[in-house]
Amino acid sequence: MRISHKLQKAHEDPNSTPTFSFEFFVPKTSQGVQNLYDRMDRMYNLNPQFIDVTWNAGGRLSNLTTDIVSTAQSVLGLETCMHLTCTNMPIELIDKALKDAYDSGCQNILALRGDPPIEGGEWTAIEGGFTYAKDLIKYIREKYGNHFDIGVAAYPEGHPEEPDQDILIDYLKEKVDLGADFIITQMFYDVDNFIKWCSKLRSKGINIPIIPGIMPISSYAAFKRRATWCEINIPEIFEKKLYEIKDDDQKVRQIGTELLVDMCFKLIQSGYVKHLHFYTMNLEKSSIMILESLNLIKLNEKLVLEDLPWRKSLNPNRNKESVRPIFWKNRKYSYITRTQNWDEFPNGRWGDSNSAAFGDIELFTSGLLRQSSKRSIELWGKPKSIDDISKLIINYLNGSISSLPWSDTPISEEIDSIKDQLIKINQSNGILTINSQPSINGIPSNDSIFGWGPKNGFVYQKQYLEFLIPKVKIQSLIFKIDQINKPFNSSKNYKDNYNILTYFIIDNDDDLISNTKDDSANAVTWGIFPGQEVLQPTIVEKISFLAWKDEVFRIAHEWSAIFDSNDDKISKLTIQSIIENYALVNIVDNDYVGSEKIFKLFEDL
Known part of the structure; x- marks a missing residue:
């Protein structure tokens, strides 16, 4: 099911509970992939609206991305969004990725330009590929019409290649006009700035769902490293509370959870946000701690009542299956x-x-x-x-x-x-x-x-x-x-x-x-x-x-x-x-x- 449709259905009642989703990245080893499947399987029981799976930097291991998407849809029964980038991706590879997603029943693509190749240097389009995310959006719409929901990335605090927020909003509006259905933002901690940014989007006529990217805090070193890498502002209260306990990871996670719970509560109260997207880093505890504190999950209850006594596949070739032998x-x-x-x-x-x-x-x-x-x-x-x-x-x-x-x-x-x-x-x-x-x-x-x-x-x-x-x-x-x-x-x-x-x-x-x-x-x-x-x-x-x-x-x-x-x-x-x-x-x-x-x-x- 398309993400925008799922969110619309989930939030038809203005008093409905906020929803959430998880992002996972492709592990480097086969055993890492297996462990990720086990983790995704457990997190299914938290009842996320969807998960998304990243496309690897520089386009590497792209087949593994589509394999994970297919397994999530067909076996785990998780509504899945596949990242797709322009980096090192000629049209033939983009076509294959889209077809694999289509065949697995995936109806959601996060269309990205992508980061520069790992080898370094400025970002350049590959021969026979696309230069901007807007080109990818246009191509998907031409090839598949409205089959896919298309998500796009946004940067509430600017981008390393374009610090002017107003110019970035104009670029975002262009992508929305070409057919984007929802927005997932880069991580941030400055909630006041984010709310002001949302107001600017709405004033520009950008009315599709704004999904904030939430990065849990698991250690002080990781917190600082990610904030520096993404060039985002760290509010004084975050720095003060976390620096004092920076050598105690358990306390950092606890205080970090409290800070993010307060941030998420303000986001929801703003009226701009009805859905939270967690960058899990392929872990689960920190995201679960935040969701528990927000009263969005209760781990001691069965959260997903099945339509059948076994988990339903979301693959279109299997989703009407109503009988299954016990042996598997x-x-x-x-x-x-x-x-x-x-x-x-x-x-x-x-x-x-x-x-x-x-x-x-x-x-x-x-x-x-x-x-x-x-x-x-x-x-x-x-x-x-x-x-x-x-x-x-x-x-x-x-x-x-x-x-x-x-x-x-x-x-x-x-x-x-x-x-x-x-x-x-x-x-x-x-x-x-x-x-x-x-x-x-x-x-x-x-x-x-x-x-x-x-x-x-x-x-x-x-x-x-x-x-x-x-x-x-x-x-x-x-x-x-x-x-x-x-x-x-x-x-x-x-x-x-x-x-x-x-x-x-x-x-x-x-x-x-x-x-x-x-x-x-x-x-x-x-x-x-x-x-x-x-x-x-x-x-x-x-x-x-x-x-x-x-x-x-x-x-x-x-x-x-x-x-x-x-x-x-x-x-x-x-x-x-x-x-x-x-x-x-x-x-x-x-x-x-x-x-x-x-x-x-x-x-x-």
Whole structure:
């Protein structure tokens, strides 16, 4: 959605709460990119109106910018604005960047001339490129009409190349007349000067949203360095309060937050500002401290009530997707990537086995184990036994670690009601749980933990459990499942072959055992809402289970591969034993109102 439209909608009520957004820059390393995705993912829960991603100085790493924009839109579900500069950018590269943004569903561009190349010297246009941001704005409008919202930069205290503020306002008016939709300003601390500047803009007929760029203060040295680099005025009160404590970073952050909260409050009270844009520097704490103090967020509440029980993609090719298999529940990155080329069933389920792309794990080129080798060892250590892996899972269930090889995201409050049983399973039998869901029966759709969809509805869930089991225990497990299913099969109230517990079991050699029909899809989450058909967004099905099996065992293979030295041989063999000696199991309890039958299976198994 276009930023100007989002802001207009958010502020239709004159008494509406101010909104906010975040800026991120492109990291220099692949692990830095991964860490940035994790941070963006967490900050999604603060409910920003949008994020923006910078275009690298001198045009370097431009492909990474478009990759991050695509991931933010398609996987993380964050409305994204892409910076685009003229520096070192011939028209062919600009065309590619715009097409990549368009294809990913991004509808917002911040059009900039850009800084001089890193090598130094005065700014000059590249052959076949543009000289000014206004040229870029004109070109985007000619190529894409009104598809993109176009933002422009502004400098309330002047620019190193043009200190005359009035001339800069004339340049800004020219860009607005060519089709700019919103303004994001350079950082500043002089709030009185900023408010006067806003008044000048309005008197010149510049009536598009003015979004102030807020730079949090994390240390005194960084504060002074950035202010000097941007050639902005530091108010006396800032200098006095911060200089006194300049050697204590914690106090600088605290006092800096207080100063910026006061500044933001004055901005909002001025009437010119309804939205705050935070230059995060790829960090989160300082921005969150300011937002908390302004009462714009409450971290102890669920801030984003989902339309569906999983995060919706903003990619136009995926944003109408209303059904998803459970198997990638905690791996949204791999789900989007693995299924983006699969053909779609007429009923909206992804994963047609007739697709040429189906099931080919080699097509998943971005890496299944998303952590680097070093980070993997930092997170999960060097397991020397299956018991060590069980302890990792228990630590994850208790919230002591934030991810596992098979789960990119921290554990949620959803499992609190079954956490003790999950821990017990992992403490014995050599069984390793991967994914689970408790049963719920008619919880209001606005519930802070389980809620999703329109208000005034009710949501339901079947309990399921997904785990890895030693293959020598499979027959005992099936016997126990059959014993639970038997009374239902023989009851006159049910048709023959009714299974209250349904399952898929498969090992790395593709030996599949199941008591379900091959073409069946079992809805495990559904919602009842006023004036609508029943929504059944989360399913278990054979085709996606088979594809997920490939991923599970490939993740184990990649995990074992990080232990190459002789000193780590035991760790390597321990993880490889999962591939050789374990099977993947999914069990669904179709009685969403009855007792928890699944956990009974593990008694004396």
